[in-house]
Amino acid sequence: xxxLPVLLLTVLIVxxxxxxxxxxxxxxxxxRLARTPAERRRLVSAIAPYFLGTEVWLVAAIGVVAGLxxxxxxxxxxxxxxxxxxxxxxxGWIMRDAGLWARARVDTDRWRSACDAAxxxxxxxxxxxxxxxxxxxxxxGRPLTPFALACAAAVVALFLLRGAAFGAERLVPxxxxxxxxxxxxxxxxxxxxxRTALGAGLLAAVLAAVPFTGADLGRPWFALAAAAAVLAAVxxxxxxxxxxxxxxxxxxxxxxxxxxxxxxxxxxLDPAPPGTLVLVGAxxxxxxxxxxxxxxxxxxxxxxxxxxxxFFVTPPPxxxxx
Amino acid sequence: MFEDPLLLAxxxxxxTAATHYMFVxxxxxxxxxxxxxxxxxxxxxxxxxxxxxxxxxxxYLVNYAMGILSGLVMELQLTLxxxxxxxxxxxxxxxxxxxxxxxxxxxxxxxxxxWIFGWDRMGRWAHWSCFLVVTLTAxxxxxxxxVSNGLLKWPAGFSVRDGAAVLDDPAALMANPSATLAFAHxxxxxxxxxxxxxMAVSAYHLRRRRDPDGLFARALRTGTVLVLVGLVPxxxxxxxxxxxxxxxxPTSGQSYTPAEIEGIESxxxxxxxxxxxxxxxxxxxxxxxxxxxxxxxxxxLVWMAGGLGRWRWHLRVAAVMPLFxxxxxxxxxxxxxxxxxxxxxxxxxxxxxxxxxxxxxAAGASFTLFTAAFxxxxxxxxxxxxxxxxxxxxxGPLRAPEADGDERRDPVTxx
Numbered sequence: 001x002x003x004l005p006v007l008l009l010t011v012l013i014v015x016x017x018x019x020x021x022x023x024x025x026x027x028x029x030x031x032r033l034a035r036t037p038a039e040r041r042r043l044v045s046a047i048a049p050y051f052l053g054t055e056v057w058l059v060a061a062i063g064v065v066a067g068l069x070x071x072x073x074x075x076x077x078x079x080x081x082x083x084x085x086x087x088x089x090x091x092g093w094i095m096r097d098a099g100l101w102a103r104a105r106v107d108t109d110r111w112r113s114a115c116d117a118a119x120x121x122x123x124x125x126x127x128x129x130x131x132x133x134x135x136x137x138x139x140x141g142r143p144l145t146p147f148a149l150a151c152a153a154a155v156v157a158l159f160l161l162r163g164a165a166f167g168a169e170r171l172v173p174x175x176x177x178x179x180x181x182x183x184x185x186x187x188x189x190x191x192x193x194x195r196t197a198l199g200a201g202l203l204a205a206v207l208a209a210v211p212f213t214g215a216d217l218g219r220p221w222f223a224l225a226a227a228a229a230v231l232a233a234v235x236x237x238x239x240x241x242x243x244x245x246x247x248x249x250x251x252x253x254x255x256x257x258x259x260x261x262x263x264x265x266x267x268x269l270d271p272a273p274p275g276t277l278v279l280v281g282a283x284x285x286x287x288x289x290x291x292x293x294x295x296x297x298x299x300x301x302x303x304x305x306x307x308x309x310x311f312f313v314t315p316p317p318x319x320x321x322x
Numbered sequence: 323m324f325e326d327p328l329l330l331a332x333x334x335x336x337x338t339a340a341t342h343y344m345f346v347x348x349x350x351x352x353x354x355x356x357x358x359x360x361x362x363x364x365x366x367x368x369x370x371x372x373x374x375x376x377x378x379x380x381x382y383l384v385n386y387a388m389g390i391l392s393g394l395v396m397e398l399q400l401t402l403x404x405x406x407x408x409x410x411x412x413x414x415x416x417x418x419x420x421x422x423x424x425x426x427x428x429x430x431x432x433x434x435x436x437w438i439f440g441w442d443r444m445g446r447w448a449h450w451s452c453f454l455v456v457t458l459t460a461x462x463x464x465x466x467x468x469v470s471n472g473l474l475k476w477p478a479g480f481s482v483r484d485g486a487a488v489l490d491d492p493a494a495l496m497a498n499p500s501a502t503l504a505f506a507h508x509x510x511x512x513x514x515x516x517x518x519x520x521m522a523v524s525a526y527h528l529r530r531r532r533d534p535d536g537l538f539a540r541a542l543r544t545g546t547v548l549v550l551v552g553l554v555p556x557x558x559x560x561x562x563x564x565x566x567x568x569x570x571x572p573t574s575g576q577s578y579t580p581a582e583i584e585g586i587e588s589x590x591x592x593x594x595x596x597x598x599x600x601x602x603x604x605x606x607x608x609x610x611x612x613x614x615x616x617x618x619x620x621x622x623l624v625w626m627a628g629g630l631g632r633w634r635w636h637l638r639v640a641a642v643m644p645l646f647x648x649x650x651x652x653x654x655x656x657x658x659x660x661x662x663x664x665x666x667x668x669x670x671x672x673x674x675x676x677x678x679x680x681x682x683x684a685a686g687a688s689f690t691l692f693t694a695a696f697x698x699x700x701x702x703x704x705x706x707x708x709x710x711x712x713x714x715x716x717x718g719p720l721r722a723p724e725a726d727g728d729e730r731r732d733p734v735t736x737x
Contacts, residue, residue: 063421070413073405091691102387104719106706284421311383312438
């Protein structure tokens with residue numbers, strides 16, 4: 001019984017990294033993968049409305065921390081450094097989302113450029129802040145130690161890899177005539193990104209053994225095991241294997257990152273009092289089927305090519321300022 | 323002002339919450355309207371009705387974006403800036419929020435994604451069912467948030483052990499009168515708000531003699547009905563809450579003795595800025611309601627006289643209708659949240675103690691960053707809403723691909 005809430009939190013956080021990693025990473029890689037207006041439109045259509053179903057995993061995880069593990073907040077946000085990282089993360093998050101929501105609402109190049117800047121900048125801010133958060137947590141709440149920065153670099157590379165693997169699939173155009181340059185470029189990038197992630201991850205692993213670089217691990221052996229899983233996953237695709245495999249290896253690697261943090265640190269995971277558990281269980285369990293059905297249905301829709309018409313891509317028929 | 327983290331954090335939260343609620347009220351008011359509109363269009367196999375659904379649904383989505391963004395920031399702000407609240411009340415105040423995020427928002431957002439994605443790509447009833455789930459979970463979400471908020475005003479259902487609240491009566495938490503009455507108040511006043519918005523947009527187009535397929539004449543009637551139906555329940559559910567005014571909440575005395583409570587409250591005083599702002603909020607709410615009641619009455623008379631949708635002076639009046647429910651919503655929330663001061667959780671935790679320890683620099687930076695972002699995003703969303711409301715059904719964000727004369731990518735070939 002005590003294990004269930006911990007399992008719930010783990011599933012939510014891992015789910016967020018695996019699923020949202022796709023749209024955050026693709027947003028980061030947008031300048032490289034979408035160079036023409038049609039490609040940019042297709043890229044946005046690949047992210048939205050997919051992101052509506054992925055960021056909810058993080059929202060739910062924050063809710064679980066607030067309601068079932070309030071003591072965890074002291075570790076997560078303790079010290080001014082971590083507080084700043086998460087505050088900037090929140091800012092990057094709303095910028096990214098605002099760019100996606102607003103992009104198709106005004107039909108001018110300036111508007112779209114501003115929204116694209118918010119999308120790309122926000123996605124990078126999110127990934128960098130998650131990197132610093134991971135590194136900071138593994139450095140005892142100090143996000144700017146050499147070790148934390150190496151961790152951050154690895155996490156950022158993993159987000160990019162996840163986005164590129166997603167793009168290699170989703171940026172394929174619907175018709176045979178349109179160019180698939182974005183998807184091809186994404187496929188090519190996966191190997192380079194896997195190598196970068198591998199390099200940064202190895203550097204972090206080496207720094208963890210060097211004194212005074214910041215690593216502060218409560219359970220170093222668990223950390224080593226989880227890190228080995230991350231590195232093995234990216235290592236598998238840093239050689240000859242193409243983008244097809246990196247869809248799964250990037251998911252494994254990015255999903256293993258929160259597991260690494262959770263197992264390497266001794267976290268205050270005391271079970272909530274029975275009254276709270278009963279309330280949360282009774283209210284959430286009846287809705288679990290809907291949660292699952294909605295998520296599965298959303299991802300099933302992703303099997304088709306990204307649509308070229310709809311709320312997130314159709315601009316209004318008249319220019320702004322009429 | 324920039325030297326006091328407490329004041330900054332309070333103003334920041336007030337701005338976030340007020341912005342959030344303005345967009346949330348629109349969402350709650352508009353969701354049933356879109357839902358029943360789509361149901362009607364489905365039952366009648368009515369393409370003009372579906373055109374109306376695409377129009378109002380487009381406005382719903384433009385508005386929803388800001389609701390979701392401000393909601394995310396509000397949740398994170400609660401976590402980052404008000405850790406004292408979570409330290410003491412995590413298991414009681416945080417539990418309904420945890421439920422809200424999983425059992426309401428998670429489902430709502432996923433199914434809204436499906437609804438957006440599903441136009442022309444899903445069975446008609448499956449598509450409608452997605453919005454049914456969106457509507458139900460939107461209200462469920464409002465309920466759980468009010469359970470959390472109600473606990474602050476009327477702390478019940480827990481006992482304080484070792485300085486932390488332990489939830490021992492979940493039923494009392496869920497049936498908290500401060501939560502249930504406020505939730506009912508929100509439901510009926512959101513209908514009022516939705517009705518006022520529908521009225522105003524329709525009146526705007528009717529005044530310019532634009533009424534494709536009688537869409538706006540019909541909407542003006544429905545909007546008027548919603549406003550008239552919502553007026554009295556709004557004041558009843560709002561007024562009933564004053565019963566709790568001045569009473570001791572059930573858990574009073576567990577954290578502070580009556581003498582200490584007396585001391586904290588008298589040190590704060592009855593004439594503090596917060597209370598004065600609260601009284602102005604209350605006045606604004608009541609005045610706005612009075613104006614709405616008056617306008618509703620006038621509209622009813624106009625309708626009886628056969629002038630609804632035709633008398634131009636009335637269309638002009640109806641077009642400003644939404645100003646009043648918006649003013650009333652903000653006024654009402656300002657009143658609710660300031661009336662509780664100096665407490666965050668009445669008789670348990672002062673607002674000063676609920677604040678995260680942070681430097682004035684950090685508080686100032688956070689305040690500036692989010693207030694600026696919110697100002698830009700809020701104003702942009704409001705501008706887009708007005709713009710798309712004015713552009714009408716032919717230019718809506720959800721309009722059918724055929725409306726543009728686009729060649730469909732996958733045309734349905736007749737068998």
